Amino acid sequence: MSLKAAKEALLRKHYTEAIAILLEYCQDATDRNAQEYIQAQMWLVSAYQRTGRADKAIAICEEFQDSDDPQLQQWSRKSLGTLRALLDRDDDDRIKSNPDVASVIKSKPNRYRKSNVTLALAPKLQLYYVLAAIATVLIVLGIILGKLLWLIGLVELNLTAPWLTCAITLTVLISTVLFFMSPWIVETAQKQYNRTQWITLDDLDVIAPEAVVAIEKFCELRNIDIPRLGLIEDNSPVAFIYGILPNSTRIVISRGLLQLLDDDEIAAIYAHQLGHIQNWSFSIITFASALPQLVYLLHVWLSRVSFRAKRAKNTLRIVAGFVNVIYNLSNYILLPITRTSGYLCDRLAAEITGNPNAMTRALTKIARGLVSQNQVGQPTSRLLESTRVLGTCDYKTAIPIGMAFEILYSGQSEYNLYKVFLWELFNPWANWLEWHSTHPLISRRIKQLTNYANQLGLTSEYDFPLILSEGKSLNKIKLSKNFSRDLLIQTAPYTGLLIGFLLSQVFYWLYNNSAAAQSQHHRFGLRHYVSRQPKIS
Template sequence: MSLKAAKEALLRKRYTEAIAILLEYCQDSPDPGTKEYIQAQMWLVSAYQRTGRADKAIAICEQLQENPDPQLQQWSRKSLVTLRAALEEAPDSGIKSNPDVASVVKSKPNRYRKGNVTLALATKFRLYYILAAFVTIMLVVGIIFGIHLWLIGLVSLVFTTGWLIAATISTIVLGTILFFMSPWIVEIAQKQYHRTQWVTLADLDEIAPEAVTVIEKFCELQNIDIPRLGLIEDRNPVAFIYGILPNSARIVVSRGLLQILDDDEIAAVYAYQLGRIRNLSFAIVTFATAPAQLIYLLHVWLSRLSFRARRAKNALRLIATIANGIYNFGNYIVLLATRTSSYLCDRTAAELTGNPNAMTRALTKIARGLVQQTQLGQPTSRLLESTRALGTCDYKTAIPIGMAFEILYAGQSEHNLYKVFLWELFNPWANWLEWHSTHALIGRRIKQLTSYVKQLGLTSEYDFPLILSEGRSLDRPKLHRNFRRDLLIQTAPYTGLSLGLGLSFTLFWLYNNWLPLSLSIVGLGLGIMFQGSLRYPSYRKVADTDLVGLLVDPYASTLCGQPVQIPGELLGYGRHDLQLGYTLKLEDQSGSIYLNYLPNLKTLYADPGQIIQQMEILAGESVLATGWFRRGEISAIDLSTLKPILENPKSKAKTLVSYHQLWNNVLSSAIVFLGLMVLAASSLF
């Protein structure tokens, strides 16, 4: 028997089978000191606990306490406290009823007895979507019209009525052409990144028969043709739709999505895409993202060319980076439409399947699959990047949820990992994060799906009513107080610039016309310096915690780092996307997290081989990471120090020191010095 089979049994909650596999593995293991043997023992503790045999789990933990590894000793102590408390707790023989569950005839506990139900959704969601769709269309048309005005300005100094009429007519013509050509543009662009295999309903029926039923019923009710179905051989869990007319829509899914979802969850994802046909958001998004797809295609082409080119590599990479930035900025045009339509599409998925819980599980499994496919030091998958607005959820904001559920499925933590939703539901920074997301945050979508569960009289997934109840007991004044503090940090450079500009206008009579520029630069530098002092607070209150404790903290900040200290194993490293440092991956007893490592200038550019050598030595070793944790799109730790836990005189491993504070101070000081130089130079003329 292998550990892989045991892990699969644990993930599927077949604990008795997992126990049998793990016991056989431990008996056959020749060396009880190996990492694999210890992992098997830890999984046995988890399996025994979940089957109600806390006594056997306690016996294993007591043996593990004798292991010399300090991390394992700490894990054993924490587990013993929980297990002994569970052993002493009196058994509850009563059967508790769920007040949210009504009597549903012939229905499973997690789904309704039939599909095509009608669910209530607040009117505001429909109004928000209608307004967002109108704004998106006007933005695209306005950009086309603005380009025409810019071109007219190049050839004529006077904007006559004739020019304006010509610009208006040309905008209408080009907008119409773009509207009908946008599916072709998206399809041509997608062919450059991957190959789409077009399949039939019969092919899909072999994989997901319920999805076929949902598609056929929807198309019959809407009196439209069956959408063209595509399959991409990619391990990233992706599903997206594009097209202009309902009769010519294309729904494409990846092999990775079909592999990680169950039949009812696949049906829910297809129903979500059908929801885009129902509210026509698929046409609006296709129309608005087509120009951005061309820009992203330019980015990909320049990136490939830079690898083959013998000259001007850096210039090509710079232009490719600029094109990627323009593409990301272009996604903001459709953010309102895609974000507001996600609530309507979730409702359609729940109505067509009669199974809102399936969509709930699909969202969390997709997030977990995204985490599993993320590779250290590798660029983001072009499939994910190019279909960000067209897909089911935003891969950028799904990572924290995916990390929590990866830990949950591994069964390596006793924390209530469902609390990871509290941050998205109640932290004010979640509003800021969602504003930059192509879709509503997963926690907020599940909250709405839970309301459909209640309407259908079903049992909700992930104890979500309890999570909502716990959220109401959070310290709201503290949440908003922390948010106001973070706003002060975020706006410090702009505040400094504004104060410098205002002071220059107050004292303009004392100097010359260069005073506003110089004092503005000085104010900007001082603002950045002040921002750094708050982003990286003192270590006098450093918290000794683990990854789970950080992920489920509803008070975690996006800007102000929380000083933390986490023991774990360094899994690997990779160069940062902007080539300004390195990204490291640390695994503790519960999961893994990324570390942002920023060396000093000398070692970063003059002697990078020394850094790589030290990281190679530390890879696979037990280390203690100290730094500042932030919860955002990617929950990560800005590293301060990384040192080996076991001091070995024969080993060449040394402590890695990161210089985030130093770089901030150097940058801010350089800006202040520049402002003073401008002020001094202006006095000579």
């Protein structure tokens, strides 16, 4: 890597890219007193300062305090004064080129001076998570037990106590095997349509040094092994974690996400994944998603076979589509735990990094990235489909707010964005949408992250008090009536079919009973007539 490339990255304000180039250049440098090396270090200080890493910049400046070059000493002292004042004020301003964006985004990171902070969480969220975790495990066990009882019913009509005991025992054994095999199942399934490249912390440090610090601190405090880190060469912004034990987890992130986010935002995403380790949701989600992953793998295989097949092509496509429907329905098993753990992991991301604003920006950028990856008429990425429950957010429900951010960043009024916030926070249809979403709606997650920023005394990214005050003025009764009316209209075709089927069954039952009654009446009349006839001797 050359200094020219680093300079060009700095001029384009691609500070994360510049840091990666400069770090690689400095590692390869042999003469630490060369003017080029010193220039690279000075540019590193500037890049670290711009990305909110004053601590890294200070460490470099301190190395030059005892330099023999008076000008370098003077630069070092001056820079240290500026950086320390910047760190003390917790102020990291960024000049916004777009005035509309600047009016909505109040500060750049505006982060807390320390990481690993403690934030208050609504008790009901923790309770909901515990209930969701228990329910998810019970549902999976119930499905396995139900299938076994169905198989037993094919052999034995009467379910006796020994058969029931056998079914329960087999359920425990199958569930145990599935639990320990689930990471292998997920990894094997992913290999069929995504190639994962395993990287080290040193590799990640070149791209996102702050993420490395977050991972190392988290694992050191909890005395667990560093998760295995994976990288998928895909433009879709995706990050997910899987495993069954804290010492054997894998965190996989896509190239598209690394290119989309800044250093502190990447750290927040990694911290979010580490949050799954903290609350053990990663283990339950991996266990419960193993069977859906196999179903999706079957869908992919059938789709590929149908593409190459010369005969029965349409039949195979229909079967593949049906299997995909089963996969989407099977994801509903995980919705309660993925939605509740999403809030908990957002809080843990804010605690680990001390920077809830970074997680807020990461969510909004991911939403924007998903818009570009889900163009109308284009097939959805295999990576997005297969990791829908494992990922950071639901690509299906992130599109609306992603489009609002696209409009905002194109220079339009921020009111369009606030209308989306209002809709997701207060409209009854948003509850319906979230009911079918694998993760909480992004606006609701940003609301919680804004609360964490307020707890730390930080300037939040968005003016949620204004949004909430406007939301209080909405007519809730009118919204509910409109929702009921719209829901009735939307479901009318299906409701009509159901009512028609039920009425047909009722009329059929009435007709059969009426016919039976008439037949019985005729038989009774015939017997009465025969009994009254004189006997012929």
